[in-house]
Amino acid sequence: MSSANAIHIADAAADGKGKAATVAKPTRFKGGWRRGLAIFDFILRLFAIAAALAAAAAMGTTDQTLPFFTQFFQFKASYDDLPALTFFVIGNAIAGGYLVISLPFSIISIVRPYAVAPRSLLFIFDTIMVALTTGAASSAAAIVYLAHKGNSSANWIAICQQFNDFCQQTSGAVVASFIAAVIFILLIVMSASALRKS
Amino acid sequence: MSSANAIHIADAAADGKGKAATVAKPTRFKGGWRRGLAIFDFILRLFAIAAALAAAAAMGTTDQTLPFFTQFFQFKASYDDLPALTFFVIGNAIAGGYLVISLPFSIISIVRPYAVAPRSLLFIFDTIMVALTTGAASSAAAIVYLAHKGNSSANWIAICQQFNDFCQQTSGAVVASFIAAVIFILLIVMSASALRKS
Numbered sequence: 001m002s003s004a005n006a007i008h009i010a011d012a013a014a015d016g017k018g019k020a021a022t023v024a025k026p027t028r029f030k031g032g033w034r035r036g037l038a039i040f041d042f043i044l045r046l047f048a049i050a051a052a053l054a055a056a057a058a059m060g061t062t063d064q065t066l067p068f069f070t071q072f073f074q075f076k077a078s079y080d081d082l083p084a085l086t087f088f089v090i091g092n093a094i095a096g097g098y099l100v101i102s103l104p105f106s107i108i109s110i111v112r113p114y115a116v117a118p119r120s121l122l123f124i125f126d127t128i129m130v131a132l133t134t135g136a137a138s139s140a141a142a143i144v145y146l147a148h149k150g151n152s153s154a155n156w157i158a159i160c161q162q163f164n165d166f167c168q169q170t171s172g173a174v175v176a177s178f179i180a181a182v183i184f185i186l187l188i189v190m191s192a193s194a195l196r197k198s
Numbered sequence: 199m200s201s202a203n204a205i206h207i208a209d210a211a212a213d214g215k216g217k218a219a220t221v222a223k224p225t226r227f228k229g230g231w232r233r234g235l236a237i238f239d240f241i242l243r244l245f246a247i248a249a250a251l252a253a254a255a256a257m258g259t260t261d262q263t264l265p266f267f268t269q270f271f272q273f274k275a276s277y278d279d280l281p282a283l284t285f286f287v288i289g290n291a292i293a294g295g296y297l298v299i300s301l302p303f304s305i306i307s308i309v310r311p312y313a314v315a316p317r318s319l320l321f322i323f324d325t326i327m328v329a330l331t332t333g334a335a336s337s338a339a340a341i342v343y344l345a346h347k348g349n350s351s352a353n354w355i356a357i358c359q360q361f362n363d364f365c366q367q368t369s370g371a372v373v374a375s376f377i378a379a380v381i382f383i384l385l386i387v388m389s390a391s392a393l394r395k396s
């Protein structure tokens with residue numbers, strides 16, 4: 001900023017009458033660039049809402065009861081049997097709820113491309129949400145992988161032969177949550193470039 | 199920036215001779231603030247290196263062989279028996295390696311507090327590393343939790359009664375990795391405030 005500032009000031013000082021024109025022109029150009037980024041931010045947030053809420057809903061509705069009897073005690077697989085999957089539903093629901101609340105702030109960024117406060121606020125919460133959605137998706141992925149493959153060392157059996165629908169639905173939910181996490185990373189990088197000086 | 203800029207220009211235009219003084223003073227003040235942040239960034243990176251490499255090392259050296267025989271086929275617990283823990287070691291090793299490489303860029307930010315390129319580069323990679331370390335820590339946490347508690351619905355037994363040392367070491371590694379992830383989030387927020395216009 002210092003060098004750009006100095007140039008503007010030198011211009012303005014050199015040509016006192018042309019001051020307004022010299023300053024207004026780059027400002028409008030930069031505003032347009034920032035506004036375009038803010039609109040893209042808003043659209044990405046809509047996709048992220050869809051991904052996060054779809055992930056939470058898909059995981060939250062997994063509830064498969066087997067029609068036959070086996071040697072196992074339990075015949076019913078539900079997300080709330082596994083703490084990692086419960087965390088997944090809560091994490092994605094929080095991310096989805098946050099995204100809905102963030103939409104007005106994103107609109108403020110479109111209307112006022114130079115406002116620093118709403119972008120900074122979104123930036124900090126977006127960063128926390130990257131950690132939340134990635135954490136939720138990863139822990140659920142570890143459990144879903146285990147459900148698919150099992151682990152002979154720990155003597156954990158694969159349960160996907162019995163609970164096929166359960167495994168398909170949870171796998172889809174994990175993918176949706178990772179999509180939400182990637183969108184959050186894009187939002188952060190975009191916010192940072194909109195916030196940066198130049 | 200527009201309003202601050204306008205004020206500087208108005209000042210400079212109004213008082214042509216006092217121009218150099220008006221501009222130089224806030225510049226030096228802001229440089230000091232940014233430099234302080236860059237030094238803190240460097241120190242935090244050192245802590246993050248310690249946390250990430252400690253996590254990778256602690257997890258990578260877990261290898262417990264039981265001195266007695268049980269009804270299970272396997273008597274040896276190692277991180278590479280579980281894909282989530284292997285991912286944990288790789289993820290934290292990558293994060294630690296990246297942090298070591300990032301130190302020179304952090305030093306450039308201390309020397310040149312206004313340089314945008316090194317900070318932007320660090321910012322983007324830090325964001326990716328938040329996702330990587332959080333993902334690695336979360337998936338390992340899901341598996342370690344399962345090892346501690348087991349799960350009756352899926353008929354997965356807790357293995358920590360047998361593999362006590364293994365469980366303690368992996369739990370410590372997970373905590374270290376979460377500390378690295380929190381430091382990365384701090385680094386991102388600090389980079390963004392150093393990069394932002396004001």
